[in-house]
Amino acid sequence: MESRPLRYFVAVAEELNFARAAERLGISPPPLSRAIRGLEADLGVTLFERTTHSVTLTGAGEVLLAEARVALDALRAAGRRAQRAAAGAGLVLAVKADGDAGLLEPVLERYAAEPASAPVTVRLCGWHEQPRLLRLGEADAALVHEPFDRTGLDTEPLVTERRVAALAAAHPLAARDRIALADLGLGPGELYRFLDETAHQGSDLAQLLTLVALGRAVALLPASVATRYPRPGVVYRPVPDAPPAVLSIAWPQQSRSTATAALVRTAASVAEAVRGRGEDSPASSATAGSPPPAHRAAAVGSPAAAAGRGGSSTGHRS
Numbered sequence: 001m002e003s004r005p006l007r008y009f010v011a012v013a014e015e016l017n018f019a020r021a022a023e024r025l026g027i028s029p030p031p032l033s034r035a036i037r038g039l040e041a042d043l044g045v046t047l048f049e050r051t052t053h054s055v056t057l058t059g060a061g062e063v064l065l066a067e068a069r070v071a072l073d074a075l076r077a078a079g080r081r082a083q084r085a086a087a088g089a090g091l092v093l094a095v096k097a098d099g100d101a102g103l104l105e106p107v108l109e110r111y112a113a114e115p116a117s118a119p120v121t122v123r124l125c126g127w128h129e130q131p132r133l134l135r136l137g138e139a140d141a142a143l144v145h146e147p148f149d150r151t152g153l154d155t156e157p158l159v160t161e162r163r164v165a166a167l168a169a170a171h172p173l174a175a176r177d178r179i180a181l182a183d184l185g186l187g188p189g190e191l192y193r194f195l196d197e198t199a200h201q202g203s204d205l206a207q208l209l210t211l212v213a214l215g216r217a218v219a220l221l222p223a224s225v226a227t228r229y230p231r232p233g234v235v236y237r238p239v240p241d242a243p244p245a246v247l248s249i250a251w252p253q254q255s256r257s258t259a260t261a262a263l264v265r266t267a268a269s270v271a272e273a274v275r276g277r278g279e280d281s282p283a284s285s286a287t288a289g290s291p292p293p294a295h296r297a298a299a300v301g302s303p304a305a306a307a308g309r310g311g312s313s314t315g316h317r318s
Contacts, residue, residue: 001042005035005036005038008021008032010065010068012048012055013064016057018055046061073136076136077135084137090118090120091263092123092140093120093142096126096144096145099144101158101161103143111266128144128148130143131150131153134153134250137252140257145245146245148250150250152253153251154250154253154255156248156268158247158267160245161247162245163222163242163243165218165236165237166226166234167218168233168234177237178240194220205225220239223236249264
C-alpha cells in the first residue's frame with residue numbers, strides 16, 4: 001500500500017468533508033474522491049458512509065485511521081532519522097529536565113565507553129513530550145515517567161520510586177511524618193488525573209519548588225527529588241498510598257540501530273547498579289527495575305548487536 005492514499009484517507013477521516021480535505025491537501029475534490037474509492041476497492045471494504053449532507057467513518061474506517069496515523073508517523077520518522085544519520089548527528093536522548101532520577105549522567109558516562117556507542121545529544125523537553133519526539137523521529141530514545149502513550153514504542157522500566165509531597169515548611173501537613181492522598185483531597189485513582197491537570201503550573205522543577213516554598217503549590221514528586229534538590233522553605237513528606245513513580249526508557253519499535261540498542265542496555269545496567277547501591281545511589285529513594293530480557297534488548301538493534309552483547313494546589317511529575 002502506498003503512502004499517498006493513506007494520507008488522503010487520513011485527511012478525509014479527520015475533516016469528514018471531502019472539500020475541506022481536498023483544500024488541506026492542495027488538490028481538487030474529484031481526484032481525492034477517486035483515490036478514496038480506489039483505496040476502498042483495494043482493501044475490499046467501505047471506509048466512509050456518504051450522504052448528500054454528511055461523511056462518517058465506518059467501523060473499518062475507524063480501524064484504518066488509527067493504523068494509518070501510526071504508519072505515516074513511522075514513515076516520516078524514518079525519513080528524519082535517515083537525514084540525521086546522513087549528517088552524522090549521532091543519537092538524540094529526550095528527557096524532561098530533572099526527570100531522570102539521577103541516572104542521566106552515569107548512563108551517558110558508561111555509554112561513552114561502549115564499543116557500539118555514538119555521540120549523544122540530550123534534548124530537554126516538556127511534560128510527556130518524549131513519546132511524540134520518538135514517533136516523529138526527532139529522538140532515538142527517551143527517559144520518561146509512566147504512564148504515557150506507548151503507541152509505536154518499546155519500553156523497559158528502569159527505576160521505581162515512592163512518591164513524596166513537597167510542601168511549604170509552614171504548611172499544616174508539614175508537621176506530619178507522612179501524609180495520605182486523602183489529606184490532599186485526592187480519592188483512589190485520582191492521582192494521574194490530578195497530575196495531568198496541574199502539570200503545567202510550573203514550567204520546570206526550580207519554578208515549581210519556588211511556588212511550593214511560597215505556599216502557593218503542593219507537588220507530588222518522585223522521592224529522589226527530595227535527596228537531590230533540598231531547598232530552604234520546602235519539606236518533603238512520604239505519601240505511602242500514592243502509586244509509585246516509574247521511570248522507563250523508551251525507543252521506537254522499528255528501531256534497528258545498534259547504537260540505540262547499546263544505550264538501552266547501558267541504561268538497564270546503570271539502573272541495576274542503582275538497586276545494588278541502595279541508599280548510596282544517585283536516586284537514593286529508588287529501586288531499579290529488572291534489566292531487559294535478552295530478546296527485548298536484541299529487538300532494539302540488529303542481530304549483530306545481540307551477538308556482540310553476549311558476550312492552588314499543584315501536582316507535578318518530574
